Amino acid sequence: MNAPEWKEIMTQAPLLEIKNLETVFFTDDGVIKGCDGVSLKVNPGETLAVVGESGSGKSVTAMSILNLIPDPPGKIVGGEILFQGRNLVGLGKEDMRKIRGNHIAMIFQEPMTSLNPAMTVGDQIAESVILHQHLGKKAALEKAEEMLHLVGIPAPAQRLREYPHQMSGGMRQRVMIAIALACSPNLLIADEPTSALDVTIQSQILKLMKKLQEQMGMAVLLITHDMGVVAETADKVAVMYCGSIVEYGSSHDIFFNPKHPYLQGLKQSVLSIDDIVDELPVIKGNIPDPLHLPQGCRFEPRCPRAMEICKKERPQPVYFNDEHHACCWLHGGDHDTRS
Amino acid sequence: MTPDPETRTRKPSLSPENNLESNLENVPADTPLDTELEKVLSVKDLKVYFPVKKGIFKKTVGHVKAVDGVSFDLFKGRTLGLVGESGCGKTTVAKALVKLVPAHQGQVICQDQDLLTAPAPELRKLRKNIQMIFQDPFSSLDPKMTVGNIIGEAVKFHRPGEDVRKLVQDCMEITGLRREYDKRYPHEFSGGQRQRIGIARALATEPAIVIADEPVSALDVSVQARVLNLMKSLQQRLNIAYLFITHDLSVVKHISHDIAVMYLGSIVEIFNSKDLKNGTVHPYTRALISSIPSAMPGQKRNQIELTGEIPSPMDAPPGCRFQTRCPYKITRCETHRPLLEIIKTGHTVACHRWKEIKFS
Numbered sequence: 001m002n003a004p005e006w007k008e009i010m011t012q013a014p015l016l017e018i019k020n021l022e023t024v025f026f027t028d029d030g031v032i033k034g035c036d037g038v039s040l041k042v043n044p045g046e047t048l049a050v051v052g053e054s055g056s057g058k059s060v061t062a063m064s065i066l067n068l069i070p071d072p073p074g075k076i077v078g079g080e081i082l083f084q085g086r087n088l089v090g091l092g093k094e095d096m097r098k099i100r101g102n103h104i105a106m107i108f109q110e111p112m113t114s115l116n117p118a119m120t121v122g123d124q125i126a127e128s129v130i131l132h133q134h135l136g137k138k139a140a141l142e143k144a145e146e147m148l149h150l151v152g153i154p155a156p157a158q159r160l161r162e163y164p165h166q167m168s169g170g171m172r173q174r175v176m177i178a179i180a181l182a183c184s185p186n187l188l189i190a191d192e193p194t195s196a197l198d199v200t201i202q203s204q205i206l207k208l209m210k211k212l213q214e215q216m217g218m219a220v221l222l223i224t225h226d227m228g229v230v231a232e233t234a235d236k237v238a239v240m241y242c243g244s245i246v247e248y249g250s251s252h253d254i255f256f257n258p259k260h261p262y263l264q265g266l267k268q269s270v271l272s273i274d275d276i277v278d279e280l281p282v283i284k285g286n287i288p289d290p291l292h293l294p295q296g297c298r299f300e301p302r303c304p305r306a307m308e309i310c311k312k313e314r315p316q317p318v319y320f321n322d323e324h325h326a327c328c329w330l331h332g333g334d335h336d337t338r339s
Numbered sequence: 340m341t342p343d344p345e346t347r348t349r350k351p352s353l354s355p356e357n358n359l360e361s362n363l364e365n366v367p368a369d370t371p372l373d374t375e376l377e378k379v380l381s382v383k384d385l386k387v388y389f390p391v392k393k394g395i396f397k398k399t400v401g402h403v404k405a406v407d408g409v410s411f412d413l414f415k416g417r418t419l420g421l422v423g424e425s426g427c428g429k430t431t432v433a434k435a436l437v438k439l440v441p442a443h444q445g446q447v448i449c450q451d452q453d454l455l456t457a458p459a460p461e462l463r464k465l466r467k468n469i470q471m472i473f474q475d476p477f478s479s480l481d482p483k484m485t486v487g488n489i490i491g492e493a494v495k496f497h498r499p500g501e502d503v504r505k506l507v508q509d510c511m512e513i514t515g516l517r518r519e520y521d522k523r524y525p526h527e528f529s530g531g532q533r534q535r536i537g538i539a540r541a542l543a544t545e546p547a548i549v550i551a552d553e554p555v556s557a558l559d560v561s562v563q564a565r566v567l568n569l570m571k572s573l574q575q576r577l578n579i580a581y582l583f584i585t586h587d588l589s590v591v592k593h594i595s596h597d598i599a600v601m602y603l604g605s606i607v608e609i610f611n612s613k614d615l616k617n618g619t620v621h622p623y624t625r626a627l628i629s630s631i632p633s634a635m636p637g638q639k640r641n642q643i644e645l646t647g648e649i650p651s652p653m654d655a656p657p658g659c660r661f662q663t664r665c666p667y668k669i670t671r672c673e674t675h676r677p678l679l680e681i682i683k684t685g686h687t688v689a690c691h692r693w694k695e696i697k698f699s
Contacts, residue, residue: 053559054530169425170648198424198586200645203630225559228632251636269564271589272634273615279571280564280593286529 013085015219016042016065016187021079023064026072032290034060034074036243042187047213047220049230049251051266052240055287058223061240062189065221066106067096083187102132105180109192111172115164121148121175122160125182132183147178152208170201177209184216191223206233227270231255236323239263242287242298248317249324259326262299297329305330376414379547379580380436380469385409385445387428387435391653403653405431407604409445410679413548416574418581420595420612422588422627426649428604429584433550436582437469438462449548467497470541474553476533480525486511487521490540497544510539513576515569531562538570542577550582555590567594588615588631597685600624603660604652606679610686620682620693623661643698659691667696 023035035057042048050058063069065081067088081088083104088096100106108114116124125147126140135143141160148156151174164172173193180188193209194202210233213220224230230237230251237254239247239262247260258264265283285302294300300310309329317325318332387406390399406428413419421429434440436447438454447454449465457465470493473479480489490510491503498506508518514535525533534554541549551570555563571594574581585591591598592615599609600623608621619625626643645664650656656663659672669692677689690696 053561168648199588199627199630200424201648203632204645206632226632227560228634231634231636232632234636255635266561269561270634271560271564271587271593273589273592273628273631274634277593279568282564282568283561286531286562 014041015044015084016221017080017082018061018065019080019082021061021064021076021081023060023069023074023076025074030291033243033293034069035064035079037079038240038243038245039079040238040245040248042219042221044186044219045213045217046235047222047233048236048238049222049224049234050238050240051224051227051230053225053266053287055242055290056240057243058225058240059191060243062106062191062221062223065189066100066104067091098132101128101180101185102183103185104187104189105183105185107173107176107180107188107190107193110196111169111176112196115172115175117164120161120163121167121178125175125179128179129182143182144178147182148175150181150212151175151178152204153178169197170205173197173201173205174208177205177212181212181216181218185218187219187221188213189221189223192225193222194229195224195226202229209233227267239266242290242293244298244327246299246328247324247326249320253320253324257320257324259320259324259331260299260328261303261305261330263326265304297327376417378412379415379449380413380582381446381448382412382432382436383410383446383448385432385435385447386443387431387440388443401653403651404604404655405652406435406442407655409601409604409606411599411606411609413580413582415547415580416578417597418574418583418595420591420598421582421584421601422586422591422598423601424586424627424649426603426652427601428652429601430552432601433471433552433582433584436550437466437471467493467544468546469548469550470544470546472534472537472541472549472551472554475557476530476537477557480533480536482525485522485524486516486528486536489525489536490521490543493540494543506543507539510543511536513573514539514542529562530558531566534558534562534566535569538566538573542573542579545577546579548580548582550584552584553586554583556585556587563590570594588627600627603649603655605660605689607661607690608686608688609679610688614686618686620696621688621690622665622667622696625698659689667692 018038018040021035021038022033025032025034038061040048050061052058064076065088069076076089122141122144125144126137129135129140129143130137145156145160148159153159153171153174167175194205197205206229222233234251237249237251238245239260241262247254247263258267268281269283283302288294288298288301296312297310297315300306303310307329315327315329315332317327319325385406386408388402388404391401391403392398393400409432411419421432423429431440435442442455449468452461452465454462454465487504487507491507494503494506507521511521512518516532516535516539525536528536555566558566567590573579583591583594592612595612597609598612598615599606600621602623608619608624610619615628622643626645629643643666647664650663658674659677662668662672665672671691677691679687679689681687
């Protein structure tokens, strides 16, 4: 994409806007709400990090965007996913296929299992190029070689003919990135892209993603549980707990001015090499059973500052500036009981 | 850093009520109080080579030197953290210690006996002393066994004639699981709880040494903090020696007394965990530390940029193993393999240039 065209999009509305998304899973034991009214925005060129513990609904949100929720048992029952102004919810299979891998690409968590072991990496990269850009096999393989070079794999011409098992974890994740970026997507969804990698490789991959993001001007929706990765890469941060976003703001606000007790607790339990503590502070209790969620605030049973109102009603977002908001009664207008 | 004499002389006791005291007869009740740390396991020049076979005659064409000359000691009540990237051989070290993989050469000395050459009946007795906690709490527990059977299996063998159920329940209680859950199956538990089951299983034979292979890597941060707190408090109570294997430096700093850094099959530096931030001298250790993401946005560390990846252990570079990625390489590094040199008590390094390199 060239520069003027890019600017035009910049001034337009957000690239991706999710409004009140509700994704549920129908199980034998009852209905589980994977996403329970998730709303978020990703502007062109920016990185939004979605953080939360396992089971908080981060991956379900990502899967919902690409309509990859297995149905049954899952189903998007409410809300809108607007990508470049077009609602992706309820889009037909053919239309969705044109978007997947072309306009929105995804990097999965496990580079070990998400590549096809029976195809060479060259063919895997070429596959989406052939499908979306209608190139011939030869041209597509040339493109694949170029992509492998771009993601920093040495001797790309030979590597093209190799199979995933011949590569290390870091290499495979580079191949995943090459596949994702081959069609120059506008939005890249990266689901825990570095969780399975070593720290030295992780910092290489994060740098590579940042560089390519700047080169190609794409937006990144980064899903992670690692606050360190968030601190290094994100412009905006959304914190998820039990299927909904409990706090959203710029990276600066989230790290220096956290408002929700969950975020405050989460930040404390992150280990740092800079300080020594005898016993780590922990958030008491566990994530509640998704079948029996608390009636009021989802975090109430574990919250050190819970009040009466928290048991009864779910808090609505309270804004601290244009973007930064948290869903917590501690900061709520009429119910402000801060001492 | 000497632990207070109190901790070292205290009798091991599994439960708060000491109701397992009768089971502890074979553990020396009064460990002699000496000024030295008590060594419980000594590993000397351990080598684990895997043959690479090719052709129809399965001719050995080379060796993967997964562990190539590793030596360290474990002390009672102390934790040695073993860190390194994947493929550096840290898990192989753990497996060789419990003979899950055969060692090529070296000695593993526990209670004056070499585990690697001990005859099978002797070895079986020694195994009671060394237990392992595995990385993945989802795949390391047999889904068809109840939690009680998982924890009790080794107890039945090593401590025959005892009330297994009660012992199992005691173990569950001290790891923070409810006693009545022993009839349940692993799938009924969350990741953090399963890792507690793994810990309870390891503790059930009252080992002197616990080898923990990435015990918290599969867990969420808030759960991770709780499991680490649990392991720390159990160590203080039961005086266990931990070999704590991880790739995460901030975890290792939190739990370990000493840290050993491995690279491509050998240990490059051993140091006290207090020195982690500023006292380390090996370029690889420094690079590992600097590649940890900062805790706050906008913080910049003096990054030592490592290029490339770990070379394959099948054709490890000659000389210093780290030379292919080291920014401070000189010609000597290409030919001579550096030996571990003592910098001060408890701090050794294998680098030709540790005296000259100044890290800003």
